[in-house]
Structures are given as structure tokens and as C-alpha cells.
Amino acid sequence: MMKQSTVVLIMLMVLGLQAQIPPFIGAGNNDGITVTSSSSYNGHAGDNTIDGSGMDAKLMEASRFLAQSTMGYDLAEIERTAAIGMEAWIDNQLTEPFTLLTPQMEENWELIHQWSYDHYLRMYKEDNPGAPITDEVMERIENEIFGPYAVNFHYAWWQNTIVNSDQLRQRIAYALSQILVVSTQSDLVDHAEAITGYYDIFLRHAFGNYRDILSEVTLHPSMGLYLSHYNNPREIPEENLHPDENYAREVMQLFTIGLHELNPDGTRRQDADGNDIPTYNNNDIKEMAKVFTGLGADGVMPNPWVDVPFFGMDWYLADKERPLVMYEEWHEKSSKTILGDLELPPNRPGMEDISATLDYLFEHPNVGPFVSRQLIQRLVKSNPSPGYISRVAAVFNNNGSGVRGDLGAVVKSILLDQEARTCDEQQHPDNGHLMEPLLRLTQIAKALPLACFRDTMIVVDGDTLDKGPCPETYYWLNSFDHSRYLRQAPLGAPSVFNFYLPDHQPVGDFAQLGLFGP
Secondary structure, eight states: OOOOOOOOOHHHHHHHHTTTOOOOOOOOOOOTTOOOOOOEEEEEEGGGGSSTTOOOHHHHHHHHHHHHHOOOOHHHHHHHHHOOHHHHHHHHTTTTOOOOOOHHHHHHHHHHHHHHHHHHHHHHHHEEEEEEEEHHHHHHHTTTTOOOOHHHHHHHHHHHHHHOOOOHHHHHHHHHHHSSSSSSSSSOOOOHHHHHHHHHHHHHHHHHHHHHHHHHHOOOHHHHTTTTTOOOOOOOOGBBBBBHHHHHHHHHTTTTOSSSSSSSTTOBBBOSSSSSOOOOOOHHHHHHHHTTTTTEEEEEEEEESSOOOOTTTGGGGGGGOOOOOGGGGGGSSEEETTTEEEEEOOOOHHHHHHHHHHHHHHHTTHHHHHHHHHHHHHHHHOOHHHHHHHHHHHHHHHOSSSSBBBBHHHHHHHSSHHHHHOOOGGTTTTTOOOOOOHHHHHHHEEEEEEEEEEEEBOOOOOOOOOEEEEESSOOOOOOOOHHHHHOOOOTOOSSOOOOOOOOOOOOHHHTTOOOOOO
8 A cells, every 4th residue: 555645746746747648647647757655575566556567457358258258267368368369369269179079978988887897896796705707797787887878978078168278169069059959858868979969069060150050950869859850750641640840940939030030130120010020920830840850860779679770760779979861751742831931842852851941041031130149148248239239140141251150250250349348338237147157167167276086996906096186187077966056057958948048037127127137
């Protein structure tokens, strides 16, 4: 703290210099001013309080930027970002090598499987001293081990999130997984290979093209199970068979065009009477449902009953890592009218119907503002202005090179926009958003030093290791208490509508002010 006499001296000198310098001090306006302090401990000097060298604004800006663009960061990453600049940081991240979840899951499942096998074998030996270890015994032990399942997906997700340096890709993949939702709150919980394969779509295409995501999501077995277009049959009225409408509805409502026609800035278009204009009706859903018929498994999991996949085969037997394929005899061959505009002629191959429909949805003018708004909400703020949405949607529509749906360009536009970066925006009452519980946890975990300790670990020869640091460094979520307390986990939403809706309005001031609080 400066002494009172020092403050008086500064004020007198400022008054004497008013004719030479602007009426403020600091940031370079300190010629002729001397500042003394009561201590110079550790090299600190009083001059730093007014010459700008003591300011940490750049670090604060970098920290805010990293909170929007990563799953977490530490002081070293803040300093590095401040030094190279935000745009350079983004450019580096766009080309950063990345790791998919599936290989990571398979690696840690192999390790866990071995630990589990050794554990059950040790128990058998203790319960049956001297008994021979027969093939039957080994098979019975093997059958005691269940997996890989949801927890193994979580292990892989946490390993990638904590260890990997491709933090922007991780953050965008997580955001996309909350828009194009499947959930372990379903039969998917027992199949880690299906869950990690689905999440890998977003890791691969986080900076790729949204059209490619739509295609892979549509044909992924996880989505086929979750929104029930796996084994979706053509119309057979005499057998009371009708196409399932679930995916047809959600691919419009949640993944592409939303419920209402939009202006380029995300505001709703209105008819001559001032009413919002719906994007589709029930008949449109029925027509769309005909498109997504005939899809089934392209392979069979090892089993003693079935060798060759077929339409109608139980999902549990399906190869969950291969995209769904078309069984033409089960695809609806009648003509189809998509949103009253696109005419699909009869007797076309099923994949051509699907491709034409996804192309049509992707080109719909709603997609740019609809997807852009949700990405802004997940990265920067809950209530982006129409101007912010319009600027980002324009990049979605054309990345500057005539390419539509370029997510790398979209993400860069979101993070460098004036509404994300300028100080003025931070003064507005609609600025910012509440950080999700899971992101609060990952940001804390990334900020703190990493450590790994174990109680006991059974090794192959049956010996027990003492307590202490892990011989291998795995940063796994080791307790489902986190998920129970947070009420949030990756790919763990209670429904296809995610943990929260983009238009959620908490009761009270939010609703009264017309603000959203997802």
C-alpha cells in the first residue's frame, strides 16, 4: 500500500502536468511521475502500478477466451495464449493432432479386463485351494466380466479430456454431442463400442463439414437404436406396419431446421397476421419417415446363433461400429414430398432418398442461424444478439470460399466475434452464461496438478502392490458420485432434448426480461 505522502505527491505532480498530458495516469502517461512504495519485495516496484507493466488485462482476456474454447486450462496455457494471440491459438488448434475415443476405450478395457480376470482367478484359487484351472473354469471366470459398457466410455472420455492438447476440438465435440443427442440413459449403456464410435463422429468432424456429420449420425447404429430407425420397415397396411416417425421428426426439429422459419439473424419469420411460421407439420413428418426406412445392420457381433446380418435382426447382435446399410426390399418405394417442396420419385434406391433428403435439409436457410445460435450458447453466451447470430450464420452459409457448413470457420467466427471479445459487451445484462456443471469440473481438473494414487492393485502373478503412485498414468473418472452430484455426464442426457433446451427461461427475472438461460 502506498503511503499517504506518496499519494499526495502524485496528485500534485499530476496537477502540475495537466497542460502536457491527458487528465489520467497509467498505460504510458507517467512521464515525470515517480512512485515510491513501502516495499520492493521480490523485485516489485511502485512504478508498476501506473506504467502498465503491472496490469494483467491480457492474461484475463486469455483466461476468458480459454474458458469459452477449452475443457480446461492452467496458468501456462493462459500465458502462452496471451503471448501468441487468440487467432494464432485457434489456428494451431485446428491442426492439432487428436485421439479418437474408440482406440482409447479399447486400450483401457483391455487393461481393466486383465485386472478383472486376475481378480476373479485369485478369488477362485483362494476358494478352491489346489483345484486345477480348467478351460471350464477359465470360461466361467470370463463370463463374470461384463463390458465394455458406459463406464469404459467415461474412462476414455476423461483420459482424452484431461491429457490431450487438442482442447478446442474436445470442446466443440462436446458441444455437438449436446445438439445431436444420443444417451446412455437407454440400452446404449451396455455398449461402450457403440457410444465411443458415435462420439468419435464429433471428434473427427469438429472442424469439418456439418453435412458430413448429418450423414454419419443418420447411419450410426447408436442413433438407429436411440431414435428407432434401425429396422424401420416400409408401409405394409395389411400387417399394420408403418414407418417409425421418431428420427424423421428429430432430424428436423433438433438437428437442422427447428420448429419455426427463421430470419438470417435467428429471429422468427412471421406471416401477414404476425404469427410465427412453422417449418413442418404432421404430414411432413409422415413423408419424411418414409425416407428413413430399410436401414439395418451391416455386420454381426460374434455369437453362436447368427453369422449373416439381416433386416429385423436384434440390435444386440449387430456390429455397432459399422454404419447402417440399406435393405432395399424394406425401403418405402412410393414417391415422397419433403416439406412440400422436394419431390422424391418412386422406386429410387433407399440411400439416394436419404442423401437427397439430408442435402435438402442441410441447404435449408434455417440451418445456419439454428446451428450457429446453439454453438454460440454452448461456447460464449446464452443470449447472443441477432447481429452476432447473423454474422456467424453468414460464415456457416459461406466460409469465404463458397463452402457451406464449414465448422472450423464457424467456430473461429464465434470465438473472435466482437460480442465474444470486446469489453463493452461484458457490461450488458444479457452477457455471459452459467457454466455447465460438467465443464466446471473439467476446468478445475485441468487447472490443478495431475496426480494418480491407488489403494491396492492385483497383478498377474497374484502379488499385491503397496499403496502409492500408479505405475501407469491414467486419468479416469473413478467414481460415479461425480455424475450423481453433477446430474450431468457426457452422452448422459435424460432425453434427446439434452439436459436443457436452447429456449429455456428460468422463472423470474429471466422470463420477465425475455432472456434465455439454458
